[in-house]
């Protein structure tokens with residue numbers, strides 16, 4: 001007997017950035033997609049899961065989070081979270097992973113924490129929790145002594161180069177995270193901080209990382225800090241506020257991925273005193289970043305969606321919706337923005353199991369209520385998550401919509 005199962009999807013966004021397909025019958029067998037029929041829901045004799053009022057897309061990927069921290073705006077809680085012990089961090093991280101799952105996010109990349117709790121969680125707890133959310137971690141980030149970065153990492157020891165420090169501490173991590181600038185000023189528009197490391201230090205660090213089979217993600221804002229990271233051959237630029245058009249061009253040329261995290265500024269705005277200098281500067285920071293994203297699209301820069309969840313006001317899972325909205329505001333079509341949030345993120349994180357819905361690929365995708373034009377607000381209404389041909393999550397486990405399925 002055939003193991004084939006069918007889904008009738010109202011709309012399909014396949015993750016490639018190409019046009020939306022309408023009224024698609026998706027056939028799966030065991031764990032894989034075996035057919036995608038665009039000629040509508042013909043042959044009513046075939047039993048199919050009815051998702052005709054839903055849009056199907058690849059699982060979402062958040063390429064920049066901090067699992068140890070929540071998006072709380074309460075300074076007392078934030079301070080406590082920064083010095084959290086592992087027993088408490090386990091609970092916090094599990095909750096954040098659950099929040100990602102409930103928003104259809106099936107992979108996250110952690111940008112570092114002071115005590116490497118996320119790394120330890122991945123090694124000691126993640127399998128036990130049996131969550132389908134994939135976690136990639138960088139452990140503790142690297143920053144220059146005396147410069148910004150202590151919240152998420154540490155500097156190399158005295159008399160130890162950045163490259164040597166990386167070589168000594170690369171166990172079990174998926175990424176090397178380097179902090180190469182300060183934070184954005186909320187008081188002075190476009191104020192830049194200098195690079196933390198020289199091109200030589202960064203180039204040596206990238207070489208060592210590549211020898212260890214690791215990619216390098218660089219926190220960098222401003223022209224010089226971004227330029228140094230790009231010239232050194234890093235694999236992704238995180239934030240990249242005020243980097244300028246020349247760096248965008250270089251990024252496109254060198255095929256280095258950009259993770260703009262624009263929603264961090266939006267989140268600040270929502271909790272700031274209006275009629276303050278900070279509010280005006282933050283507004284301008286956001287506008288400037290949206291313009292850079294618009295230009296990145298024109299230049300052909302590969303953008304991967306990342307939220308910096310765990311920053312003030314940036315909530316795990318929910319923030320993906322915000323960032324998608326900002327990409328669309330900056331001129332991306334819905335399928336293009338979805339590509340940033342799915343295919344590009346999966347590529348960056350080295351995930352092969354999902355990112356593109358096509359024949360021969362694993363039957364792993366999410367179904368959200370409504371049509372593509374309802375994205376991103378419809379991301380709050382995840383109808384079902386399919387992983388390797390099985391329903392992993394649905395709004396009503398026994399819904400008649402799925403009776404043909406399980």
Ligand SMILES: [Zn+2]
Pocket residue numbers: 064065066111308
């Ligand atoms: Zn971050």
